[in-house]
Amino acid sequence: MTGLAAEQALFSWAFEPVPAIGLLAAAAVYFLGWRSLHAQVPWRFPVERLVSFLGGLAVIFVALASPLDAFAGWLLVVHMVQHLLLTMVAPPLLLLGWPMLPLLSGLPRGFARDGLAPFLNSPALHRFGRFLVHPLFAGPLFIVSNLAWHVPALYDLALMSSGWHQVEHLCFLGTALLFWWPVIQPWPSRPALPRWAMIPYLLAADLQNTALAAFLSFYDSVFYQTYALAPRISGLSALDDQAGAGAVMWVPGSMAYLIPAGIIAMRWLSPRRRSRHESPSQRVPAPPRRRFDLLRAPVLGPVMRWKYFRPVLQSVMFVLAAAVVLDGLFGPQASPVNLAGVLPWLHWSGFSALALLAAGNLFCMACPFTLARDLGRKIFPSTREWPRALRSKWFAVALLAGFFWAYEFWDLWDSPWWTAWILIFYFSGAVLVDGIFKNASYCKYVCPIGQFNFVASLVSPMEVRVREADVCSTCRTHDCIRGNDSRRGCELLLFQPRKSGNMDCTFCLDCVKACPHDNVGILAVPPGRDLVADPRRSSVGQFAHRPDLAALVLVFVFAAFANIAAMTAPVREMEEAVRRIVGPQAAGIAWCAVFVFSVVALPLALAWTCGWLSAITTGQKPSTVAGGFSAALAPLGFAMWVAHVSFHLFSGILTPWPIILRIARDLGLGTASPDWNVSVPVFEGLPGLQILLLDAGLLYSLWVLWRKSRALTDRALPVFLPWALLAAALYAAGIWLIFQPIDMPLALNPP
Amino acid sequence: MRKILAFALFLSAPPLLRADGGITIGQIDRDGLRVTVFAAPVPVRAGPLDVTLLAQEMPSHRPVTDAIIACSVQKLSPPSPNSVRLPAWCSAVAPGTRIPATSAHSGNKLLSGAYLPLAEPGRWELGVHVARGRTNFSASLPLDVAAPRHPLSIWWPLVALVPAAILLYIWRAFLLRARRAGSPVRRP
Numbered sequence: 001m002t003g004l005a006a007e008q009a010l011f012s013w014a015f016e017p018v019p020a021i022g023l024l025a026a027a028a029v030y031f032l033g034w035r036s037l038h039a040q041v042p043w044r045f046p047v048e049r050l051v052s053f054l055g056g057l058a059v060i061f062v063a064l065a066s067p068l069d070a071f072a073g074w075l076l077v078v079h080m081v082q083h084l085l086l087t088m089v090a091p092p093l094l095l096l097g098w099p100m101l102p103l104l105s106g107l108p109r110g111f112a113r114d115g116l117a118p119f120l121n122s123p124a125l126h127r128f129g130r131f132l133v134h135p136l137f138a139g140p141l142f143i144v145s146n147l148a149w150h151v152p153a154l155y156d157l158a159l160m161s162s163g164w165h166q167v168e169h170l171c172f173l174g175t176a177l178l179f180w181w182p183v184i185q186p187w188p189s190r191p192a193l194p195r196w197a198m199i200p201y202l203l204a205a206d207l208q209n210t211a212l213a214a215f216l217s218f219y220d221s222v223f224y225q226t227y228a229l230a231p232r233i234s235g236l237s238a239l240d241d242q243a244g245a246g247a248v249m250w251v252p253g254s255m256a257y258l259i260p261a262g263i264i265a266m267r268w269l270s271p272r273r274r275s276r277h278e279s280p281s282q283r284v285p286a287p288p289r290r291r292f293d294l295l296r297a298p299v300l301g302p303v304m305r306w307k308y309f310r311p312v313l314q315s316v317m318f319v320l321a322a323a324v325v326l327d328g329l330f331g332p333q334a335s336p337v338n339l340a341g342v343l344p345w346l347h348w349s350g351f352s353a354l355a356l357l358a359a360g361n362l363f364c365m366a367c368p369f370t371l372a373r374d375l376g377r378k379i380f381p382s383t384r385e386w387p388r389a390l391r392s393k394w395f396a397v398a399l400l401a402g403f404f405w406a407y408e409f410w411d412l413w414d415s416p417w418w419t420a421w422i423l424i425f426y427f428s429g430a431v432l433v434d435g436i437f438k439n440a441s442y443c444k445y446v447c448p449i450g451q452f453n454f455v456a457s458l459v460s461p462m463e464v465r466v467r468e469a470d471v472c473s474t475c476r477t478h479d480c481i482r483g484n485d486s487r488r489g490c491e492l493l494l495f496q497p498r499k500s501g502n503m504d505c506t507f508c509l510d511c512v513k514a515c516p517h518d519n520v521g522i523l524a525v526p527p528g529r530d531l532v533a534d535p536r537r538s539s540v541g542q543f544a545h546r547p548d549l550a551a552l553v554l555v556f557v558f559a560a561f562a563n564i565a566a567m568t569a570p571v572r573e574m575e576e577a578v579r580r581i582v583g584p585q586a587a588g589i590a591w592c593a594v595f596v597f598s599v600v601a602l603p604l605a606l607a608w609t610c611g612w613l614s615a616i617t618t619g620q621k622p623s624t625v626a627g628g629f630s631a632a633l634a635p636l637g638f639a640m641w642v643a644h645v646s647f648h649l650f651s652g653i654l655t656p657w658p659i660i661l662r663i664a665r666d667l668g669l670g671t672a673s674p675d676w677n678v679s680v681p682v683f684e685g686l687p688g689l690q691i692l693l694l695d696a697g698l699l700y701s702l703w704v705l706w707r708k709s710r711a712l713t714d715r716a717l718p719v720f721l722p723w724a725l726l727a728a729a730l731y732a733a734g735i736w737l738i739f740q741p742i743d744m745p746l747a748l749n750p751p
Numbered sequence: 752m753r754k755i756l757a758f759a760l761f762l763s764a765p766p767l768l769r770a771d772g773g774i775t776i777g778q779i780d781r782d783g784l785r786v787t788v789f790a791a792p793v794p795v796r797a798g799p800l801d802v803t804l805l806a807q808e809m810p811s812h813r814p815v816t817d818a819i820i821a822c823s824v825q826k827l828s829p830p831s832p833n834s835v836r837l838p839a840w841c842s843a844v845a846p847g848t849r850i851p852a853t854s855a856h857s858g859n860k861l862l863s864g865a866y867l868p869l870a871e872p873g874r875w876e877l878g879v880h881v882a883r884g885r886t887n888f889s890a891s892l893p894l895d896v897a898a899p900r901h902p903l904s905i906w907w908p909l910v911a912l913v914p915a916a917i918l919l920y921i922w923r924a925f926l927l928r929a930r931r932a933g934s935p936v937r938r939p
Contacts, residue, residue, distance in 0.1 A: 008816050008854065008860035008861055009814075009859075009860065009861055011860050012858055012859045012860045012861070013858065014857075014858025014859075015858075065858075067859075069858070070858045070859035070860075071859065115923070118923045118926040118927050118930070119922075119923065119926065121926075121930065122926050122929075122930075160774060229775070231785075231787050231805055231807060231812070232812045233805075233807070233812065233813075233814050233861065234812075569836055651840070683840065684799075686838075687902065687906060688906060688909055691906055691909040691910060692909055692912075695909065695910075695912050695913050695916075698913055699913060699916050699917075702917070703920075731913070735903075735910060738902075739901075739902040739903065741835075741836025
């Protein structure tokens with residue numbers, strides 16, 4: 001190989017997202033658990049255990065992502081090194097980290113206690129686990145797996161198909177973990193056989209390894225057809241390559257068995273010494289476990305608590321919104337070459353949905369409309385109360401449904417001019433409504449984007465809430481809602497001690513800054529807690545008694561499916577066919593009717609029917625059941641929204657760049673001509689990611705529905721079933737929609 | 752006996768080679784260069800075709816990394832009514848358009864690769880265009896493109912996660928019930 005080719009070979013690293021994310025997640029969970037255990041029993045979980053476990057994960061990463069994997073199909077010797085790392089290096093390192101307790105301690109407490117503990121406490125599963133790691137089972141299993149995968153038919157099958165290659169690696173890693181378990185015997189497991197039995201155990205494995213290695217080394221023709229046909233990229237012939245692989249298996253492979261056998265023999269023959277750390281009295285009590293608080297996070301926390309954090313964020317969004325408005329009004333009226341055709345519909349929607357999924361309602365935190373409103377209040381100081389008759393979400397539901405309808409009917413995403421005017425309406429609405437009426441009436445009762453974010457943030461993993469309830473019980477000033485001389489209180493009238501969930505919370509952090517006790521944070525919360533319990537929330541009440549909130553959630557959920565359906569090729573073709581048959585005007589009316597039916601009438605009818613069927617068992621009013629249970633569909637609807645907008649975001653992520661070049665050229669600030677052939681990032685796994693999101697959404701919704709049914713009655717199944725069928729039908733529709741080709745007029749067909 | 756065993760094992764092995772761009776579909780020997788063409792999926796189906804190529808100097812077999820390689824596809828058979836909608840990242844191009852094959856495409860940096868849009872099933876021709884110094888040649892390989900697989904046949908394991916998770920939850924409920932039934936009743 002030439003120097004350049006050798007250099008390129010060394011750079012042949014591949015990034016596979018699934019194993020990489022899995023390894024990172026394992027490292028993070030282990031580290032969290034180890035940190036806690038290290039504080040309590042440092043002699044049992046010293047730094048060496050952490051290094052060992054992380055080293056094991058790093059070895060797996062090297063085996064799967066380094067040039068070892070890239071060239072495993074061409075050179076047997078490289079493939080053998082990869083297998084040795086997976087079977088003889090990574091598993092002992094992982095087990096030396098004594099991973100059981102750190103991994104369990106590092107998981108979210110609720111998941112470990114409610115999700116895993118029933119399985120871990122099961123005597124039958126305990127017995128099964130002990131059977132799996134019994135040397136008389138684990139040893140032969142490892143040997144059989146090793147021999148079987150070296151049969152040419154299986155070996156070549158793995159080389160031919162990436163799927164089978166992954167199965168092979170899983171087999172190697174899985175059986176090796178079982179094999180090394182009794183050798184390492186990670187604490188607190190107990191040995192099934194006396195320690196000396198590990199010596200013949202390891203020697204038996206070495207015997208198999210030596211026999212296989214000798215066979216490969218001395219066999220006089222190429223054993224694996226794949227390597228006979230492989231392009232030779234080095235001076236090594238296929239037969240030499242095979243002999244080299246045998247040598248690798250023989251020498252380092254044997255050492256991996258013989259060294260531990262020697263250590264065990266020496267320890268067994270040495271006099272026993274008792275560790276000075278074994279006294280349980282030296283155990284340090286566990287530190288209290290605190291919920292994750294974003295405002296106390298190392299770097300982000302101080303930045304977010306900074307006085308001008310929100311105004312700066314809003315100003316950035318304000319400048320972007322102004323650019324969108326100006327380009328929308330005065331730029332070229334073709335959406336792919338105009339900021340107004342790209343930024344709001346691809347980037348803002350995509351990033352705000354991902355933020356809602358990862359943290360919470362961060363868009364409302366950065367809302368540019370409320371910046372304009374705050375400036376406008378200097379001219380129009382609000383004096384009136386929001387009309388009592390409108391103090392519900394019905395008006396907002398109508399506006400949200402109207403916005404979705406306008407989006408579909410007028411193809412708003414395809415009109416920069418209309419997009420600019422929508423932003424102008426938003427700015428004017430915020431200034432006018434909050435200039436006349438007190439508090440954040442616009443956010444609470446009008447803004448469709450805000451309502452969308454409120455429903456989506458029911459699923460978010462964080463919420464603004466009090467840190468210590470006891471501190472609030474002694475508070476008499478209630479600055480979090482009333483405000484004080486320097487800070488205003490919550491304008492959405494959410495009283496922190498009685499606030500639950502994210503409904504109506506804009507993450508403005510006014511309460512955080514107003515609280516004199518520094519007792520409000522952005523805390524991680526167990527998923528679904530607020531949806532299951534449905535407590536009486538401050539200024540929101542119970543979902544079960546808020547049909548307007550139920551309607552809001554239902555419009556949000558069904559619009560998620562209708563919105564993506566309207567972009568799929570079959571629906572667009574049907575739309576065209578109807579237009580050809582009945583003419584454009586009648587087709588427009590027909591599509592209006594279809595929209596109102598699918599986003600408003602159908603969801604309300606289905607929710608009422610499910611509520612009525614469930615109410616037969618519970619004896620409650622159907623509207624009460626429907627109100628409480630409709631909110632449980634929010635996770636599924638949000639999953640569909642994220643699956644949809646993530647598709648647009650990934651497909652159009654690079655589209656603003658040529659537009660920025662075009663604007664710079666138009667303004668005389670640059671001479672570079674934009675290249676409109678924007679490359680679309682390749683992401684073959686996007687449908688898989690979308691399906692996983694829908695899976696998570698459906699399971700989340702089903703779990704909440706089941707818990708709510710159980711909370712209502714012992715006969716939960718008849719209460720649960722109608723809603724579960726509705727959720728399953730929506731999921732099936734979502735899967736079908738993901739598989740449909742989507743028309744992407746945005747950003748991909750520039751002039 | 753050993754030779755018979757070896758022969759039997761040899762026959763049982765699938766005679767195909769896989770690189771990280773798929774399975775060998777052809778080899779071109781021209782002007783002192785050998786270009787091995789890999790493709791995925793095999794059998795080739797309508798949709799994006801992942802093509803990777805390994806260029807080697809012959810007879811030394813040294814990998815060539817400084818050649819400019821491009822690929823193109825052209826439909827040979829009459830248009831089919833079963834056209835497929837290509838994903839955004841692999842949009843259709845005019846027949847015969849040369850798509851550059853780059854080393855950024857695959858993990859193995861000795862390979863050059865590209866995604867080629869096969870918009871419908873039928874008989875296609877894959878063009879390989881190689882330029883290196885004074886060497887400049889084009890060659891073609893026939894491609895029989897089958898109809899695409901239904902997406903559900905590719906992604907079904909992810910859909911199956913839902914029933915699997917529900918079954919695990921039911922099992923958990925049984926375990927909890929068994930544990931409660933087995934635990935002694937507390938007396939005041």
